[in-house]
Amino acid sequence: MNMKVGLIQEQSLKLTMTKELQQAITLLQYSTVDLVSYLQEVTLENPLIDFIDKSSTTVFYHNKGNHTEEKENWIENVSKKGTSLHEYLRSQLCGLHFSPIERNAIEILIDAVDRNGYMKEDLSSLSIQFHVPEEVLEKQLHVLQTLDPVGVGARDLQECLLLQLQHRNDEMTSLAYNVVKEFFHPFAQKAWKEIVKETGLTLHQVQAIHDYIQCLNPRPGIQFEEEAPTYIVPDLIIEEKQGQWMVYYNDEFLPQIRMNASYEPLMGTGSDTEIKSYVVNKMQQCKWLVKSLEQRKDTLLRVMKEIIRRQPDFFVLKNHVLKPLTLKDIADELNIHESTVSRAVKDKYVQTPFGLYELKYFFTNRVASSDSDDTSAANVKKVIQQLVDNENKKKPLSDQKIADVLKKDYQMTVSRRTVAKYRDQLNIPSSSLRKRYD
Template sequence: MSMKAGLWQQQTMKLSMTQELTQAIALLQYSTQELMEFLENKAIENPLLQIEPGSIQSVDPRYDSVKKVKKSLREDKHNWLEQMAKNETTLADYLLAQLDLRSYNESLKKTILFLINSLDENGYLHIALDEVADILAVPQPVAEKALETIQALEPPGVGARNLQECLLLQLKYNRDEDKLAYRILSDYFLLFAEKKWRLIVKQLEIEMKQIQEVFDEVQALNPRPGSDYSSEPSAYIIPDLMIKWDGEAFSVQMLDESLPKIQFNEGYYQKFHANGDAKVKRFLQEKQQDYHWIMKSIEQRKETLLRVALKMIEKQPEFFKHGKEYLKPMTMKEISEELEIHESTVSRAVREKYAQTVFGTIELKSLFSSTIKTNSSQDASSVQVKKEMAQMIEAEDKQKPLSDQDLASLLEEQKGIVVSRRTIAKYRDQLGIPSSSKRKRFG
């Protein structure tokens, strides 16, 4: 083997991530809102890119054709906002409406106002009273009196500093105060929350049935008393696609009316290109190239999204005809292999993309699920397994709830679905269903 130093030529191939390629990848994964913001920012830095704002549309699946939908949207483009649920009264407004601030001295009044404005969206106070006293330069008893005043207002539980205090305030607010419930929440809150009830039964010398009654009472309380008065605006979704089934075939329509209309600023280009300055011409050339790359990237984004959507429809025809009960197992890898694109491209294409269907607006990403083996030739999706689990738990004997192993056994026996106990536990957590020990009722 020769160890001599020397120079050799070697030919290799590698993929270089150019700025244009990076931009195309970014645009593909942008949601409609993110794409709108991107184009608006680009228009600021690129004088050759001229945009006209689009109009956000609401889509009503009751109409029979895309043409009728578009006509309705043009006619109702101002009215749809009025149909969105909106609570004009904020929590602060509601609390202040219950107070006559003229009846308080200046020190107490400013402390009450400060505390009200310090409440979070759920009505909780997260600042210590001694800190409030220091900030406002008032005695701590004034801060305590101010908080006491707020906690006496509606909604019951407002002004609490933690969940325990919130629930106790609501029990105290009720005229028919349950002394046992109040004592349990006061002295045994953690044991009660963790359902370690036998220790409470032993210490208080009561029956398990009594604690179950307290639990039912507490379940009726509101852990977020201020949430009904949140000033946060209503959220809405702009669908990217409309998928329709006319009884014979599917049709897919891009809903891109909300996007700004992009034009090349020919007047600006001609005016400064005639200048003859080399630097100006180089600047215009760069911005013109940038404009063309953006247009190409947007068209590529649209084409990729349509290809992925059409393939998803091909894999899930019954779902798009009838709804989520007919969802079959489908992975991004399957779609990518059949379209001969990378799996990450599929992931980017469906990220925060929504489709309007006859049964409502769906997130495309939600259609992908892992495959669960069954005893038959048909595999099941994780969505189906979760649905079957939820139904079994709903129908179980609450005094003898099903364990995760019980659920796994029943799924195999009754549905032919083979799934491990650990997977059951994971799905149960994702559904927000507590364990069997915490679902158990005592009478």
């Protein structure tokens, strides 16, 4: 084998991302709230940047397309932390008498309760971990289960429902308790004929028990949810004026960024090259930041305007029907990369006269149609929801029947499996679980 050592010269093409490009990409993918946090961090590192925060902002609450709007100081939007589930449970222990080992056991159990109010930890594992006899934990678990909210400390859904039924006393309680205790799985799976055969109840009675159980709370601890409410600040606002749709960049919440002019004299005076180099570097960083923010604004406006142009039924006809639209469609039209569009719509919201929408909402896949234009998956889901809402609950539509109706009445060619997938995404139960017997 001929082995040689030497220098070889080659030509190759490389794509190198400059700091300016990296910063522009970073800013584009941030939501407004994240962008403000990022700008605050940058200004701490760069004394040449003046960060002028605005005293008030418009806060939007995202709620199924509807919204409310109000002017207020942002600091007042910090959530007021209420009593946690664990704190609430401990507050009810006052007045109860425990031995030291019992007190320790119930404290362990309270800490083990999850956010929904369930005891998911195995008592034998807790016994080994904390060196507390399992029978003591079992006894204190029963004490825990007598506390409010009713159903707390249950080890599964069945026990949670039974605990709540024990606190009720009406004509339906005893029937419901027996069915949940003895026939929980067939009851939940709506295999009700088995229950009828074993108990002598009628289907109408089992249906009534089902409706009665719906009044119970399957997640008793969720009312003590400690997460702060999510405030959404839209990046864009669109309005209709004289038949034309106007797109505005919402910079009300964004701070004003400008260069601190007091450092400019350091550029021309003094002989300290290190100071001069530092100031030049920070000035360049400030210029890049301002330019990147302008690029972010321009990209978002262009993308939103193209979305409006591509979705005339939704905006112009106002029928909330979406046409098939992909990121590539927008990218090709605006002559930008598809990844740029993806970053532009990520975690971004637009305030419309119809409510607050995430930009991703306007992008939907194509579904074959008998018409000249393909329809969108969003429209198919909308029709499926309408069909289920209006169906005869005693004879609910099967997935195949829905597929047949879509093809015959709406010219939408969708397979049964696709209907099942969309139905799951809409959180619609199967036809057997939707069936009613009254």
